[in-house]
Amino acid sequence: MIALFMRAGLRVFVLAAxxxxxxxxxxxxxxxxxxxxxxxxxxxxxxxxxxxxxxxGRSAFAFATKGLREQFGDSEKFMQMVRAGYQPLIDAxxxxxxxxxxxxxKTIQPxxxxxxxxxxxxxLYYMEKEDEGRWHIAGCMLAPSTVRAA
Numbered sequence: 001m002i003a004l005f006m007r008a009g010l011r012v013f014v015l016a017a018x019x020x021x022x023x024x025x026x027x028x029x030x031x032x033x034x035x036x037x038x039x040x041x042x043x044x045x046x047x048x049x050x051x052x053x054x055x056x057g058r059s060a061f062a063f064a065t066k067g068l069r070e071q072f073g074d075s076e077k078f079m080q081m082v083r084a085g086y087q088p089l090i091d092a093x094x095x096x097x098x099x100x101x102x103x104x105x106k107t108i109q110p111x112x113x114x115x116x117x118x119x120x121x122x123x124l125y126y127m128e129k130e131d132e133g134r135w136h137i138a139g140c141m142l143a144p145s146t147v148r149a150a
Contacts, residue, residue, distance in 0.1 A: 032102060037135075041109050041127050042097050044135045052082060052090050065128050065136040088113055088121050088142060094149075098122070112145070120145040 033041075044063050051059035057075035064078065072078040082089070092113035100109040111123040126139040 033100075033107065038100055038109070041100065041107070041125075041135050044127070044137065045097075045109060045111060045125055048137060049089060049095070052079075055079075057082075063137050065138045066130060068138065086123075086140065086142065088115060089123060089140075091115065092121075113142075114149040118149040120147045120149055 048060050048063040051057075051063075057079035060082070061069060061072070061075035061078045064072075068078075072081065093116050094114040096112045096114075098110040098112055100107065102108070107127040109125045109127055111125065113121045113123055115121065122143045122145050124141045124143060125137055126141075127135050128138040130136050
């Protein structure tokens with residue numbers, strides 16, 4: 001379990017470094033996505049967050065990729081995982097989308113989360129378009145921020 005957290009921590013560090021340098025890279029047309037795709041991605045995340053906050057695991061689970069759905073098996077196990085490791089998504093008093101990026105072919109949509117104690121986290125959503133042509137959430141990592149809300 002510790003090795004899993006260490007790998008996740010390393011992935012957060014690497015991804016945060018990539019996102020920090022992604023602004024210039026993401027400005028090139030071939031690196032980004034059309035505006036309507038980013039709108040669709042944000043809609044998926046917003047809708048899943050709404051379901052999570054309502055405690056509607058079945059609806060929230062439907063926005064995960066097929067691979068994640070197979071990994072967790074059912075919405076109850078999925079919600080247990082969310083509550084154990086992603087409670088800030090549910091508890092945030094405010095959230096705001098940051099500029100997304102396509103880095104090495106991976107579509108990443110950051111979401112700033114402001115907690116009730118004014119600490120700030122960034123949720124890094126990995127998005128994948130599945131066979132039916134719709135965006136799904138392939139994963140999410142929470143990364144701390146040095147910013148503090150007023």
